[in-house]
Amino acid sequence: MPLQAITLVILALPAAGSAALGLGALKVPRRLVQVVGPGTVWVAFLCSLVLFMDQFANGGKPHDFTYWTWLSSGALQVPVDLFVDRLSVFMCLVVTGVGGLIVTYSNGYMEHETDGSYARFFCYMDLFITSMLLLVLAGNLVLLIVGWAGVGLSSYLLIGFFYWRWSAVVAARKAFVMNVIGDVGMILGTFVLFAAYHSVTYRGIFAALPRTDSPLLELAAFLFLVGAVAKSAQLPLHTWLPDAMEGPTPVSALIHAATMVTAGVYLVGRLHPVYDLAWAAHGAVALIGAVTALFAASIAIVQTDIKRVLAYSTMSQIGYMFLAVGVGAYAAGFFHLMAHAFFKALLFLGAGNVIHAMNDEQDMRRYGGLWGQMRGTSICFLVGSLSLAGIIPFVGFWSKEVVLGDAFSKPDPSGFPQAMWAIGFATAVLTGFYTGRMWWMAFAGRPSPERPVSRPHEAQAVMMVPVVVLAVLSTVGGFLQINAGFHPGWKLIEDWLTPTFGPLPWQARDLEYFPTAATLLLAGLAFWPIADAFYRRRVWSVWSERLPFLQRLLERKYYLDELYDLLFVRPMDAAAESGDHLLEAPVIDAAPTGVAMTARGSAGILSLAENGLFRTYVLVMLGAALVGLVILLVVRG
Amino acid sequence: MLAVAVFWIMAVLAVLGGLGVIVSRQPIRSILSLVVVMLALSVLFLLLSAQFVFAVQVIVYAGAVMVLFLFVVALLGPGRERRGGRLRFQWWLGSLVGLVFGGFIYSMLQGARFRPPQHTDLSTFGTVQEIGLGIFTRFLYPFELTSVLLLVAAVGAIYLSRGGRVGEGRGAAADDGRVRGEEEPHA
Amino acid sequence: MPDYGQITIGGGTLSAAWFLGLAAILFTLGAIGVLVRRNPLIILICIELMLNAVNLTLITFARQLQDLDGQLFALMTMTVAAAEAVAGLAILVDISRLREVEDVDELNELKG
Numbered sequence: 001m002p003l004q005a006i007t008l009v010i011l012a013l014p015a016a017g018s019a020a021l022g023l024g025a026l027k028v029p030r031r032l033v034q035v036v037g038p039g040t041v042w043v044a045f046l047c048s049l050v051l052f053m054d055q056f057a058n059g060g061k062p063h064d065f066t067y068w069t070w071l072s073s074g075a076l077q078v079p080v081d082l083f084v085d086r087l088s089v090f091m092c093l094v095v096t097g098v099g100g101l102i103v104t105y106s107n108g109y110m111e112h113e114t115d116g117s118y119a120r121f122f123c124y125m126d127l128f129i130t131s132m133l134l135l136v137l138a139g140n141l142v143l144l145i146v147g148w149a150g151v152g153l154s155s156y157l158l159i160g161f162f163y164w165r166w167s168a169v170v171a172a173r174k175a176f177v178m179n180v181i182g183d184v185g186m187i188l189g190t191f192v193l194f195a196a197y198h199s200v201t202y203r204g205i206f207a208a209l210p211r212t213d214s215p216l217l218e219l220a221a222f223l224f225l226v227g228a229v230a231k232s233a234q235l236p237l238h239t240w241l242p243d244a245m246e247g248p249t250p251v252s253a254l255i256h257a258a259t260m261v262t263a264g265v266y267l268v269g270r271l272h273p274v275y276d277l278a279w280a281a282h283g284a285v286a287l288i289g290a291v292t293a294l295f296a297a298s299i300a301i302v303q304t305d306i307k308r309v310l311a312y313s314t315m316s317q318i319g320y321m322f323l324a325v326g327v328g329a330y331a332a333g334f335f336h337l338m339a340h341a342f343f344k345a346l347l348f349l350g351a352g353n354v355i356h357a358m359n360d361e362q363d364m365r366r367y368g369g370l371w372g373q374m375r376g377t378s379i380c381f382l383v384g385s386l387s388l389a390g391i392i393p394f395v396g397f398w399s400k401e402v403v404l405g406d407a408f409s410k411p412d413p414s415g416f417p418q419a420m421w422a423i424g425f426a427t428a429v430l431t432g433f434y435t436g437r438m439w440w441m442a443f444a445g446r447p448s449p450e451r452p453v454s455r456p457h458e459a460q461a462v463m464m465v466p467v468v469v470l471a472v473l474s475t476v477g478g479f480l481q482i483n484a485g486f487h488p489g490w491k492l493i494e495d496w497l498t499p500t501f502g503p504l505p506w507q508a509r510d511l512e513y514f515p516t517a518a519t520l521l522l523a524g525l526a527f528w529p530i531a532d533a534f535y536r537r538r539v540w541s542v543w544s545e546r547l548p549f550l551q552r553l554l555e556r557k558y559y560l561d562e563l564y565d566l567l568f569v570r571p572m573d574a575a576a577e578s579g580d581h582l583l584e585a586p587v588i589d590a591a592p593t594g595v596a597m598t599a600r601g602s603a604g605i606l607s608l609a610e611n612g613l614f615r616t617y618v619l620v621m622l623g624a625a626l627v628g629l630v631i632l633l634v635v636r637g
Numbered sequence: 638m639l640a641v642a643v644f645w646i647m648a649v650l651a652v653l654g655g656l657g658v659i660v661s662r663q664p665i666r667s668i669l670s671l672v673v674v675m676l677a678l679s680v681l682f683l684l685l686s687a688q689f690v691f692a693v694q695v696i697v698y699a700g701a702v703m704v705l706f707l708f709v710v711a712l713l714g715p716g717r718e719r720r721g722g723r724l725r726f727q728w729w730l731g732s733l734v735g736l737v738f739g740g741f742i743y744s745m746l747q748g749a750r751f752r753p754p755q756h757t758d759l760s761t762f763g764t765v766q767e768i769g770l771g772i773f774t775r776f777l778y779p780f781e782l783t784s785v786l787l788l789v790a791a792v793g794a795i796y797l798s799r800g801g802r803v804g805e806g807r808g809a810a811a812d813d814g815r816v817r818g819e820e821e822p823h824a
Numbered sequence: 825m826p827d828y829g830q831i832t833i834g835g836g837t838l839s840a841a842w843f844l845g846l847a848a849i850l851f852t853l854g855a856i857g858v859l860v861r862r863n864p865l866i867i868l869i870c871i872e873l874m875l876n877a878v879n880l881t882l883i884t885f886a887r888q889l890q891d892l893d894g895q896l897f898a899l900m901t902m903t904v905a906a907a908e909a910v911a912g913l914a915i916l917v918d919i920s921r922l923r924e925v926e927d928v929d930e931l932n933e934l935k936g
Contacts, residue, residue: 612932614867615727618858622734629741640836648846655850658873659857664865671869674850678880681843684833685887687895690879698876698902702909706869709913713865713920731859739852746841746848751828757890771896783903790907794914 003054004065007082010047010092011133013040018126021119028119037122038103041129045096051089060086060499064139064203071142075198081139083202087500090334091136091266098258098341099129101466105349106250108463109356121161121248128154132259136266140201141190144270148186148227151260152179158255159247171243178240182230189223192216193274206273213277221274221281224267225288232264232318234292239561241315245307249355252307253348257314258341265321265337269330272501282326283416286407289322290423295558297430301437302554306351306364309438313388314344316427320403323424327417329406330501331494332399335481338493339399342477343387346470350381353463354442357456364438369447374458378443380471387474389435389527390428392520398478400428401516408515410506425519432523436531444532640684647684651677668706675699686763831887843884851877862927868912875905 017040021028028036062085071078103125110121131150138144156179160172194200196216197208210217228234233241233256244256255261268275268285275282296315303309317340324333354370354377355362371378387396404424410417447454458464482489494504556562609620654677657670679694761767772780829840850873857870879898886894919931 614928614931615731615859615862619727619731619734622738622855622859626734626738626741629738629745633741633745638836640833640838644838644842648842651846652849652853655853655873658866658869659853659861664863664869667866667869671873674873675876678876681846681880682883684838685831685843685883686833687883687886687898690883690895690898693899693902694879697906702872702906705909705913706865709865709916712917728860732856735852735856735859738855739848742848742852743845746844749829749841751840751888753828754888754890757892759890762887762890762892763895767892768895768899771892772899775893776896776900779900783900783907786907787903790910794910797911797914797918 003051003063003084004067006047006050007063007065007084007137008067010044010051010096011082011130011137013044013047014126014129014133016040018123018130021123021126024119030115030118033119033122034107037126038100038107040126041096041100041103044129044133045093045100048089048092048096051084052093055084055086055089062086062499064201066139076194076200078140078142078200080143081201082137083139084137085500086497087266087269087334088136090338090497092133094338094341095129095132095136095259098345098470099125099132099254101469102250102254102258102345102349103129105253105352105463105466106248108460109250109352110248117161121158124154124157124161125251125254128158128255128260132263135263139203141186141193141205142200144267145183145186145190148231148263149183151255151263152176152183152231155179155244155255155260158251159244161247161251165246167243168246171240171246175240175244178230178237181237182227185223185226185230189220189227192220192223196220202270209273209277213279217274218278218280221271221278222284224271224274225281225284228264228267228285228322229288230264231267232261232322233315234264234288234319234322235295236560238292238296238315239557239564242308242311242557245305245311249307249348249352252311253345253352256311257344257348261314261318262321262337262341265318265325265333268322268325269334269501272325272330275325276328282328284326286323286326286416286420289319289324289326290420290427291319292316293319293323293427294423294430295319297427297434299554299557300434301430302551304365305362306354306367306438306442307348307362309364309434310344310347310351313347313431313434314340316431317344317388319427320400320424323407323420324403327407327410327420329403329410329504331491331497331504332402332406334497335493336399336403339387339395339474339477342470343384343394343396343474346380346467346474347384347388349463349467349470350377350384353377353459353467354381354456356459356463357453359452361452364442366448366450366452367442368445368451370443370456373456376458376464377467380467381443382439383471383474385435385439386527389432390519390523391432391527393475393478395474395477397520398480398482401519402481402483404428404519405516406504421515425515428519429522432525432527433531436527437535439527440532440535643680644684647677647680650674651681664710665707668703668710671706672699672703675703686759688763689765689768690763829888840884840888844881847877847880847884850874850880862929864916864928864931867928868909868916871912872905872909875901 017036021033021036062083064081064083066079066081068080069077070080103122106121106125110118113121128151131147131154133147135144135147135151138147152175156172156176159175160168162168190200193205197205199205199208226237230237241256241261245252247256275285293316296312296319300309300312300316303312317336321333321336321340324330324336354367354374357374358367361367383394387394390397390400404421407417407424408421412418459467481491481493483491483494553559651674654670654672654674658667658674661667661670675694675698679691679699682691682694831838831840854870854872854874854877857873858867861867861870879901882894882898882901884894886892886898923930
């Protein structure tokens, strides 16, 4: 089969699976759903492997497969083309690989749902995979936006999956609105690029790019940044992600941790020729990423819902990726993307195991003592936690250190990358602390007296296997690129992505050993023994008791939700309210109401003629004949 | 002058009959008055060389159709019209309108000029042969249409008067029930 | 200008206008009956009266114009009158099963 067809199959299979499950939701037997749902994703993974082999063999020469022309209107030519290069293959593998594991896991996690909901869930999941693959494979910006909106839609559907829960519906709506803000940015950015360069395909745009920066380019880059920020839940459009945890846990793992929220990183990477030129927007990417990383990590410290801790850590980790691509270390950003997909999916699925065993209890304070009772899950979760905290030798260590190291060593007279590094460094320490807090609170120590299930059962095989696979990946995945710790170590990810991004334009300095060691040491210390001392052994009184103000600030998430409410929602409501009073009722409503009232009034008058009395009709008839006669007489003279 | 005498006698008879139709309070008297009008008119038809129409008027109209009316009266009973009721003003208003209407028609007749007649052989005018020729040549389609109309009216009348479905307990369904009562031993 | 309105019958001469006047009187009587009477049966009879008046007109003109079409039309009118009487009476009978039919003014269910 030619490569062009295989690329299309990657997209078409999950789409077909989704359509089949959606159309036959109530009729498809559960056994078939269990095969079709994950099966299509795994076949797509195999097809992605074929593309991987091809890219491996031909040295990274990109393919641009054009299937047909979608829109043709003057200068606007929108083909349906898929762009296969090292980056999109990398993303395809992550999406289908991690996605396949999570969809397989869902087989077990969603077992308590009714047959209809069960099929619906996999329909949405496959829809998401399709959209995400379209997003990463699209060869032009219009198709990218289709995928971009598609993941937003499936995210909305999946957050609101338990649509009988009010909070889930509200969360879904919030996510959708936030995402649409980003979509508008994307679309406007596409307009700007098209207006400037008369093309919407990557190739056309990149070929037409000027040599130097221009205000137009900055505008486009900032607009795309809006899209990226919304999709990746970065400041200031981040508030939807914690609420998105209302969705089923595998959804949180797949969409709100491993794949969809990294779409912003992918976007910046995909448009890296634009961002390389637009230095202001590029710097904004890094700044937003770094600030979000620190911001989210600080909030994660006080969260008690295990999924919310993970949600904030996701924001924080994506902040690292933004930081990396923002300073120009694209390969480092994508390495961290992959690593994060591994360990965050692992953490979410591990948390899912626990939640499943705890009858949907998500409050960590009511766990405790799981180490002895759910040993397998606990070990895997520990692997994920250590990876998140950046402890050697787990994958998070290697990827995070590459990000920080590249930022640290970038030569820049302004010192901006080093400032970013400093924020990232502080975040790493905080990460160690809140990860430790989560671990010690939920798994270690004695069982909480409020625990809903005293003797939790270990997860079944179909859920355990993906968790174990992800744990293995999180353990060994880092060895793909070990140059963070060892110079000159091999760097397979960076080499793989070099045909797309080009080599890193600066050399790491020897000084980098110091920050790496410092990060590792401090993050490790924060994880153990500091967090341990605070939350398990309780040697020290919990810091929040001494700093109630800070505790409150963090618990309220810096009052950003309230601020948005005050800045946008309230004025909107007020405007809508006054519009209702001033415009809607007297003008817009009045017109149709007036017409209706007039019609009703005149009909009332006319209906007097329809009094149902036969003799009146005859009288009127005869009277009319009389009038006719008179007219006749008058006319005839 | 015999013809003139016949016309006036019949005309007076017809007008009296017409008055009888609208004045009497009992349907049966109205019907009989109408028969008088019809018979008087039939004589006038004869005067006007319409032998076939005369025959039809007497046999079909005065005979069959009026008998149908009599049957209905026999079926519904001799309901006398009560005084009062709604639309009391209609009595004088209707009379006024009707009289004005009639006055207008009459005034139109005054000074009306007639078109010159065709020159037809009056010895065969209005005979059955001529009528038959007219009906089955020039008036074939209208004739067939009227036959269809009669069929529709007959079917409609049967449908309307066959009574309600069994067991619905409508007022006159009891009549019907008696016919069908053979199936019901306790009827 | 000759008076075409004169019809010679046997030895005498009759004016067509007399016949038409008689028809007008009968028609008016029928119309007044329809307007004034409340018994549906009598209303039907009055309609028959009006139709008969029309028939007289048709036949008068047929004779005056010496055109047979008028008589043929009169025959059609009789057929229609018969059909009308049948349908009207059937409806009357059907209504009478539901209630006493003595006053058409009580049959006003089609009030708008």
